[in-house]
Amino acid sequence: MLTSTVDRTLRRVCLAHALRAMSAYPLRVAAVEPAAIGADLAGRVLAAPVHALEDAPPFTRSSVDGFAVRAADVAAAKSGNVVRLTVAGDVPMGAKPAQPLQPGHAVRVPTGGFLPAGATGVVKKEDCRDLGDAIEVVDGAGSEDHITHQGADVRRGDVLARAGDVLTPAAIGMLSGAGVARLELFAVPRVALLVTGDEIVSPAAALRPGAVRDINSLSLTAALRAMGFAPVNYERVADRKDVFAAAFARAFDECDAVVISGGSSVGERDYTPQIVAQAGEPGVIVHGVRAKPGRPTMLAVIGDKPVIGLPGNPVSALVMLETLGKPVLLRMYGKPNDALPYRARLRARLDLDSTLEHLVPVALSRGDDGLEAVPLLGTSSEMHILGHADALVSIPEGSGPVEAGSLVDAMPLSRMTSLR
Amino acid sequence: MLTSTVDRTLRRVCLAHALRAMSAYPLRVAAVEPAAIGADLAGRVLAAPVHALEDAPPFTRSSVDGFAVRAADVAAAKSGNVVRLTVAGDVPMGAKPAQPLQPGHAVRVPTGGFLPAGATGVVKKEDCRDLGDAIEVVDGAGSEDHITHQGADVRRGDVLARAGDVLTPAAIGMLSGAGVARLELFAVPRVALLVTGDEIVSPAAALRPGAVRDINSLSLTAALRAMGFAPVNYERVADRKDVFAAAFARAFDECDAVVISGGSSVGERDYTPQIVAQAGEPGVIVHGVRAKPGRPTMLAVIGDKPVIGLPGNPVSALVMLETLGKPVLLRMYGKPNDALPYRARLRARLDLDSTLEHLVPVALSRGDDGLEAVPLLGTSSEMHILGHADALVSIPEGSGPVEAGSLVDAMPLSRMTSLR
Numbered sequence: 001m002l003t004s005t006v007d008r009t010l011r012r013v014c015l016a017h018a019l020r021a022m023s024a025y026p027l028r029v030a031a032v033e034p035a036a037i038g039a040d041l042a043g044r045v046l047a048a049p050v051h052a053l054e055d056a057p058p059f060t061r062s063s064v065d066g067f068a069v070r071a072a073d074v075a076a077a078k079s080g081n082v083v084r085l086t087v088a089g090d091v092p093m094g095a096k097p098a099q100p101l102q103p104g105h106a107v108r109v110p111t112g113g114f115l116p117a118g119a120t121g122v123v124k125k126e127d128c129r130d131l132g133d134a135i136e137v138v139d140g141a142g143s144e145d146h147i148t149h150q151g152a153d154v155r156r157g158d159v160l161a162r163a164g165d166v167l168t169p170a171a172i173g174m175l176s177g178a179g180v181a182r183l184e185l186f187a188v189p190r191v192a193l194l195v196t197g198d199e200i201v202s203p204a205a206a207l208r209p210g211a212v213r214d215i216n217s218l219s220l221t222a223a224l225r226a227m228g229f230a231p232v233n234y235e236r237v238a239d240r241k242d243v244f245a246a247a248f249a250r251a252f253d254e255c256d257a258v259v260i261s262g263g264s265s266v267g268e269r270d271y272t273p274q275i276v277a278q279a280g281e282p283g284v285i286v287h288g289v290r291a292k293p294g295r296p297t298m299l300a301v302i303g304d305k306p307v308i309g310l311p312g313n314p315v316s317a318l319v320m321l322e323t324l325g326k327p328v329l330l331r332m333y334g335k336p337n338d339a340l341p342y343r344a345r346l347r348a349r350l351d352l353d354s355t356l357e358h359l360v361p362v363a364l365s366r367g368d369d370g371l372e373a374v375p376l377l378g379t380s381s382e383m384h385i386l387g388h389a390d391a392l393v394s395i396p397e398g399s400g401p402v403e404a405g406s407l408v409d410a411m412p413l414s415r416m417t418s419l420r
Numbered sequence: 421m422l423t424s425t426v427d428r429t430l431r432r433v434c435l436a437h438a439l440r441a442m443s444a445y446p447l448r449v450a451a452v453e454p455a456a457i458g459a460d461l462a463g464r465v466l467a468a469p470v471h472a473l474e475d476a477p478p479f480t481r482s483s484v485d486g487f488a489v490r491a492a493d494v495a496a497a498k499s500g501n502v503v504r505l506t507v508a509g510d511v512p513m514g515a516k517p518a519q520p521l522q523p524g525h526a527v528r529v530p531t532g533g534f535l536p537a538g539a540t541g542v543v544k545k546e547d548c549r550d551l552g553d554a555i556e557v558v559d560g561a562g563s564e565d566h567i568t569h570q571g572a573d574v575r576r577g578d579v580l581a582r583a584g585d586v587l588t589p590a591a592i593g594m595l596s597g598a599g600v601a602r603l604e605l606f607a608v609p610r611v612a613l614l615v616t617g618d619e620i621v622s623p624a625a626a627l628r629p630g631a632v633r634d635i636n637s638l639s640l641t642a643a644l645r646a647m648g649f650a651p652v653n654y655e656r657v658a659d660r661k662d663v664f665a666a667a668f669a670r671a672f673d674e675c676d677a678v679v680i681s682g683g684s685s686v687g688e689r690d691y692t693p694q695i696v697a698q699a700g701e702p703g704v705i706v707h708g709v710r711a712k713p714g715r716p717t718m719l720a721v722i723g724d725k726p727v728i729g730l731p732g733n734p735v736s737a738l739v740m741l742e743t744l745g746k747p748v749l750l751r752m753y754g755k756p757n758d759a760l761p762y763r764a765r766l767r768a769r770l771d772l773d774s775t776l777e778h779l780v781p782v783a784l785s786r787g788d789d790g791l792e793a794v795p796l797l798g799t800s801s802e803m804h805i806l807g808h809a810d811a812l813v814s815i816p817e818g819s820g821p822v823e824a825g826s827l828v829d830a831m832p833l834s835r836m837t838s839l840r
Contacts, residue, residue, distance in 0.1 A: 040645075041642070042642040042645060042646055042835065042836040043835065043836035043837040043839055045839070054627065054633075056633070056803070056804075057632060058627055058631075058632060058633075059629065059630065092618075093617070093618050093619045093630075093659060094617075094618040094619030094620075094630050094631050095629075095630040096629035096630040111732075112619060112632070112732070114629070114630040153803060153804055154803075154804050158804075160804060160807070161807070166835075166839050166840055167642075168642075168807070168833065168835050169639045169640070169642035169643035169646055169738065169833070169834065169835070170639055170643075170738055170803070170806040170807045170809065170833065171807040171808075172638045172639055172642050173635040173636070173638050173639025173642075173734050173738065173803055173806075173807065174635075174803045174804045174806070174807030175623075175807075176623040176633050176634065176635050176638045176639075177632075177633045177635045177734065177803050177804075178633075178804075179623060179627065179633060180623065181623040181624045197513070197514075198512075198513050198514040199513045199514030199532060200514075203595075203596040203599060203600060203601040204601045207474065207478055207599065209479065209515075209516035209534070210479065210513075210514050210515045210516040210534045211478075211514050212477060212478060212532070212597075213474075213476070213478075213596050213597045213598070213599060214596065215593040215594075215596050215597045216593070218592045218593050218596045219589045219590055219592055219593025219594075219596075220589070222461070222462040222587075222588075222589035222592050222593075223589035223590075225460075225462060225837075226462055226589055226837055226838055227837060227838055227839060228837040228838070228839035239513060312531075312532070314593050314597065318589065318590055318593065330839075335839075338840050339838055339840055340762060340784055340786070340791060340810075340840070341786075341791075342760060342762060342763075343762075343763055343790050343791070364760055366760070366761075370763050371760060371761075371763070383476070383573060383574075383590070383593055383594045383597045384476075384573055384574050384578075384580060384594045384597075384598075386590040386593075386594070387580070387581070387588070387590045387591040387593065387594030387595075388591075389590065390760075409790075412838065413588065413589070413590065413838075414589065414837070414838035415462065415463065415586075415588050415589070415838060416462040416463035416836070416837065417463040417645075417646055417647060417648040417834070417836065418646055418647055418648070418759055418832065418833075418834035418835060419463055419465070419586050419647060419648035419750075419755075420586055420758050420759055420760070
């Protein structure tokens with residue numbers, strides 16, 4: 001049952017409608033136990049805030065190689081006025097000193113070593129003469145600065161991260177440093193991918209006359225993974241209403257969201273919106289988006305699950321997945337689409353039909369004054385153009401020509417790893 | 421044997437020395453067969469150029485739903501002057517039409533359908549009246565524009581990608597579209613990670629007095645993976661010269677590169693540079709970098725293999741891996757460090773000791789006029805600061821204070837996926 005449908009309006013209006021229709025999606029939460037932390041957690045999303053379980057550092061320690069001292073003993077020490085202290089032993093790395101430090105004494109400590117009770121400063125080894133059982137301090141000023149106090153980094157109970165935060169390499173280290181060995185993470189959403197069409201064949205198969213290569217199964221799978229989802233690839237679906245309906249029902253049942261490529265246009269074979277609309281409420285929210293590439297795109301919500309109908313054209317499909325599908329799918333995590341745009345200088349003039357929003361692929365490179373964006377123009381059939389693009393620039397409906405040299409915001413296309 | 425050593429000089433000088441010392445690394449090349457393409461290839465690096473094996477599209481086809489025609493038959497058709505054509509059948513999706521198109525005839529075609537021989541245009545279905553066995557064309561101008569010619573996207577033999585290119589989702593689609601089912605890829609370099617120190621314990625273990633949590637095993641493993649390498653985590657290595665020497669020999673033998681954390685300082689226990697230097701030529705290239713964080717960092721090359729000695733301090737280790745280690749490791753792929761910096765407006769004044777380069781972690785956010793960078797300052801012990809950083813800003817040695825509002829280049833920290 002269709003309750004509301006936005007037809008062929010602006011992309012940002014379509015997106016707002018779709019997001020409003022989605023209540024929070026009840027993603028499963030997985031508790032990850034000690035052994036797994038650090039394994040493959042980078043990129044995962046926290047389902048609950050994390051508090052420090054321990055102070056970090058867990059004890060007051062030296063930040064240099066040298067001698068633990070009482071700061072007052074050495075404050076006046078300088079080259080014309082050396083202070084002699086008795087060396088009362090050393091602190092081995094990873095051990096707690098048994099004895100407190102007596103006035104007039106010094107204890108040898110390595111960087112990171114546990115300071116004995118009573119020590120209030122550390123003299124760097126290059127600031128004293130080491131006589132074996134004694135030292136002569138040549139420069140004792142600022143010995144307090146060579147101490148890192150217990151809890152200086154993190155105090156037990158501090159909030160280290162919030163629900164919705166993504167685990168970066170540094171964040172994983174930060175949590176480990178505060179003794180956190182168990183995390184509540186959202187399960188990675190399973191996103192079904194249904195690629196429709198009788199004419200498409202895999203790149204490994206023989207290409208019979210009239211058939212074309214399956215691009216979307218490969219590019220959309222890779223893009224979904226790069227966006228942080230777990231794509232579930234269903235077999236290519238034949239262009240028959242009953243076959244599609246059965247495949248859709250199974251995918252909808254097994255996954256957290258469904259992405260369909262092809263079959264969302266207005267052609268005779270395009271029964272996708274009809275079958276999706278019959279699956280439940282609120283139903284199809286958007287059918288047709290005034291953006292190029294992208295026009296025959298569908299956004300639906302069935303219960304809590306997003307269903308995204310992408311155009312069959314591979315460039316349109318990938319561009320719409322990035323610019324409409326991704327923010328809708330991220331809503332399952334409760335996250336906004338918070339990727340950061342690159343500001344870049346346009347290298348060529350753009351004079352496009354102003355009745356539509358245009359999403360222009362660009363290649364980014366370093367110029368003399370910041371980044372430069374070379375527009376890669378072509379028809380939406382030209383997949384090889386998108387294959388060389390780094391980012392998309394939106395030229396909104398109603399814009400006049402954009403001159404070469406203008407500053408534009410370029411949204412990076414999703415990719416795995418930071419390797420470029 | 422040490423042949424040359426750069427001691428405590430600028431980071432960019434250190435890096436240039438290390439890169440000069442590395443000849444091309446003989447990474448293994450893996451041929452990936454059809455079934456695997458698209459599986460997990462995003463982020464992998466091509467070892468050889470890729471040529472199109474087929475034209476894309478592989479045949480001349482319609483770009484709209486409508487009727488294939490001879491363009492000359494309909495060029496003059498308009499609402500006051502309709503042209504009537506006989507409908508001579510239809511082209512099913514994915515099939516090649518058996519008969520050529522006769523003058524005065526039209527054949528029904530779907531978007532993407534194979535045009536019959538003789539057809540030179542397509543009239544959109546909304547531009548004609550469909551009478552069943554005939555059509556009346558109401559607007560016939562520009563029918564040639566609704567055709568995508570064979571090879572319009574890619575021609576057989578075109579170079580689609582070069583050695584060193586990284587497979588993005590779109591690039592994977594592009595290659596599939598041109599019939600490429602077998603790729604020569606570099607094997608993902610195996611990078612050994614040796615974390616040294618008697619004092620470190622895993623986040624799951626009890627924290628005995630004097631011990632600290634192992635941060636580097638977790639954060640460096642995640643960072644190496646996010647950079648596109650395959651980290652191989654060796655057990656934590658005890659602070660004994662013979663134990664370290666044996667662990668290093670094994671890691672060096674089993675992997676393409678070795679990253680060591682800890683033990684590269686000038687303390688008594690820091691025998692790392694000595695053992696690495698004895699392993700072969702050219703040996704230790706850099707020992708000590710005039711950057712903060714980072715000073716006790718070592719870069720060595722043994723034969724073709726890079727060996728990177730990072731500080732034990734977790735913030736210093738991660739920052740040096742990003743800014744010195746990553747470009748050296750990427751040299752194994754023959755790639756430069758071509759990550760793109762974000763230009764951002766600094767939100768606070770930086771007035772730092774100008775005798776060193778500073779690598780300042782920043783959090784990036786959208787402001788009214790582009791991105792803003794909030795410096796996260798602290799001592800290098802403060803891992804929780806790096807845990808909230810998005811990027812690093814380099815303030816070169818000799819810089820005066822950098823005022824709030826200045827534009828700076830922020831290098832994004834490596835992360836898995838585009839999820840933020």
